[in-house]
Amino acid sequence: MARSDDPVTFADIEAAARRIEGAVVRTPTLLSRTLSELTGATVWVKFENLQFTAAYKERGALNKLLLMDEAKRGRGVIASSAGNHAQAVAYHAKRLGVPAMIVMPRSTPTIKVMQTEGHGAEVVLHGELYDEAYAHALELAEARQLTFVHPFDDPDIMAGQGTVGLEMLADAPEIETLVVPIGGGGLISGVGTAAKALKPDIDLVGVQAELYPSMYCEITGKTLPSAGDTIAEGIAVKAPAKATAAIIRSLVDEILLVSERDMESAVSLLVQIEKTVAEGAGGAGLAALLAHPERFRGRKVGLIVTGGNIDTRLLATVLLRDLARSGRMARLRIQLQDRPGALFAVVKQFDLHQVNIVEIYHQRIFTPLPAKDTFIDIECEARDAAHLERLTEALKADGFNVHPVDIH
Known part of the structure; x- marks a missing residue:
């Protein structure tokens, strides 16, 4: 239950909703039949990646700017962010005529730097991490x-x-479990306060990246490192605030950790199933359902796609890696004698099994094989893992030494 001394109240959230109405998008909360079938839960998705700056951060930034007096607005504002908060502050500051400076880590994806500058803010790159x-x-x-x-x-x-949270429960009052990504804890503090006021028995679950479990450690008392190159840079916070930690301790029922692989799978599934682009942090909620299916099976679950600002090259890598893990794309390493007709014999099997060849890499020099032998790497596309397995068995039956190049 919310406490009287919490820094944010349900009344504050209702007032904020009135204050920002019309200046941010009231994004849809939609039932996903396919994700529900996949996870065994009944899943509603809140598409905050449909905000103008493609993330929920606009809501808090605008509320803050509107509550500032004219003298403070005139002097200007400054923010530090890995990207989404930066764009939110920059965009609404420009709308309101407030000068804005944004300090961003040097590791911030290029798309977020460019978009922040595009909103008229002065960008300063400093440090490798948010802190x-x-x-x-x-x-x-x-x-x-x-x-x-x-x-x-x-x-x-x-x-x-x-x-x-107000909008989600207004649109889908059936929701009985909310799954919310946690970086510093601002989103889950606000959403949790709103949700527990409206439905005191609602199940509130936080999600953090395994590489940055700072709030998880703060709440559980465990000691785990917060470091590494995560796809979810939006929630890569090494030290959560004491104020948000106190709210989370009183409102959140559980914090789950998710791996990089699960977040990659979530991003890929959101593209394939919902036809929507999510950044790593935006896919963290779905990643929790994939990683902990028993926790949510049979429950009515609300997920928030918190943002969609992912570098296009990184998105392409994530999608291709997911294809490889599912068996729809593979690299096969095949040893053969370096003589006329050998490659044709290999390619013939690809044709017979209707597996598409994307690239062929021929290696004669940097190999421990005898000088008369070689190996080739063939990148290919199959219908599924079983389809690829049939091709591999046929190549082995023809006498070829075949090894899939694994991706982990």
Whole structure:
């Protein structure tokens, strides 16, 4: 239950909803029949990637800006962010005529830097992780007398983010479990406050990337490192705020950790099934259902696709890796004698089994094989893993030494 001393209240969230109405998109919450069949739960999806800046962060940023007095707006604002908060602050600051500076980690995807600059903000790249960018932004805020707009540790930000929960339960009041990604904890603090006020018995589940389990450790008392190159840079926070941690401790029923592979699968499934683009953090909720099916089976579950700002090259890599894991795309390493007709004999089997060849790599030099032998790597497309297995068995029956090049 919410406590009287929590920094954000249900009344704050309702006021924020009225304040930002019409200036942010009231995104749809839709039942996904296919994801429901796949996971064994009844799944509703909230598409916050349909905001103008493609992420829910607009809600909190706008609420904060609208609550600032004219003097503070005139001096300008500064924020630190891996991307979505940056774009949200930049976009709405420009709409309201407020000068904005954004400090971003150097590792921020190029698309997010370009989009933030496109909204008229001055971008400063500093540090490799959010925490380094955050410290630098605080220094600049003091030096230039700018108002710092925190991405999560601010009651006005939490209240704005909580409007996601209001909309979800208005559109799908059947939802009995909400699954919410956690970075610093601003979204789940707001959504949880709204949800528990409307449905006190609702099951609230947080999700963090295994590489950045900072809030999980804060709540459970466990000690795990927060480091690594995650696809979910939007929730890669090394040190959560004490205010959000206190709210999460009182409202959230469980925090689950998800692997990079599960988040990649979630991003790919959202493209294939929902025809929608999600960044790694945006797919974290679905990743939790994939990684912990027994936790959600039979439940009425609400997921939030929190954002869709993923680098196009990274998205292409994720989709191709998922095809490889499912057996629809593969690389087969085949040893053969380096003589006329040998390659034809291999290709003939691909033709007979109707497996499409994408690329062929022929290696004669950098190999421990005898000088008269060689190996080829063939990248190919099959209908499924069974289809590929039939081709592999046929090649072996013809006397070829075949080894799939695995992807983990």
